[in-house]
Amino acid sequence: MKGHAKDKGKGSAASLRPSNHFVPYPTELCRPILIVLARESLATQTLAKAVARQVDFPSKAITTKYPTEEGNSFKKSFDQALRHLRRENMVLQFGNTWSIGAEIRDKARRVSIPPFSLETNATREHAGWPMNVKQFYDEIATVSVDRLTSMLDSAQKVAANYKTLGELGTAVAVIENIRAEVERRVHQLGNDEYFRWPSTATFGGDGSLVMPDVPEVSPLKQLGYTVGRNGTCSASRQQVLIKAFLEVLPQVAGVEAWGEPNTGVRLKKIAHNLAAMTKMAKRRRSGDHRDAINMREADLTFLHDKFYVGRYDREWSWPTTNV
Secondary structure (H helix, E strand, C coil): CCCCCCCCCCCCHHHHCCCCCCCCCHHHHHHHHHHHHHHCCEEHHHHHHHHHHHCCCCHHHCCCCEHHHCCECHHHHHHHHHHHHHHCCCCEEECCEEECCHHHHCCCCCCCCCCCCHHHHHHCCCCCCCCCHHHHHHHCCCCCHHHHHHHHHHHHHHHHCCCCHHHHHHHHHHHHHHHHHHHHHHHHHHHHCCCCCCCCCCCCCCCCCCCCCCCCCCHHHHCCCCCCCCCCCHHHHHHHHHHHHHCCCCCCCCHHHHCCCCCHHHHHHHHHHHHHHHHHHHHCCCCCCHHHHHHHHHHHHHHHHHHHCCCCCCCCCCCCCCC
């Protein structure tokens, strides 16, 4: 059949594929998916067609099942590759739309992709029930959004291909619990959107405006967070920020607005505090604030990667320090 995936060179996955093999393996589609998403976010169906073009597979044959391929199709390999990338937190899903973070986008052609399990790679079949159901019930309130999505995907497959009524009942119960947990988080985070760190500078100003209701000493300062020429090292600042997010804060004016430990409210408050102070420093015309700016931006990146991605990135927008 014409139009099959071209060999990409000696030693490539395509060149090692048996000559009678037409459908790409999931491992062959992971990087093309990242390369396509590096250009733009796409819906699942559009992404599948774009990836097919990337590997020279006829887009009209995406869903075709080939008897010589044990009934496999391009769509099946594509879906499995996409699930693998999602499990490894290399792609992000919002409804039916897929995207990748900036840290992956900038190196989509060379980033290391974790290997598939031998069973998955050989059979191209999803695991029937790759989760500990008891552990699921114990941890559902704390797992990340991506993990919930993976669990839901697994449970829906079991429900559609159950072997016993007991297995079906368990799968349905898991699905309903995940839906209830998602609704709980949406409701909670919706009620938490009550405070935004105010801008303490005006366009064209020097960033020195002080608002009377802004406490001079923030909880971060009380915990020892310091930047600038006399600032502490990166590791020390990160430990302070971890403590500020996970533990009870010092009792200073306005601390109640920082929310409870280990919540979206707390992380959002810390992030907007750092972003606001960074903007002020960037707008000041007097003094050299480059060290303080660089330190705060590095700390924002640390918080973003450690606590935000996969847990809060579906619910609220990460603040920017652009001015």
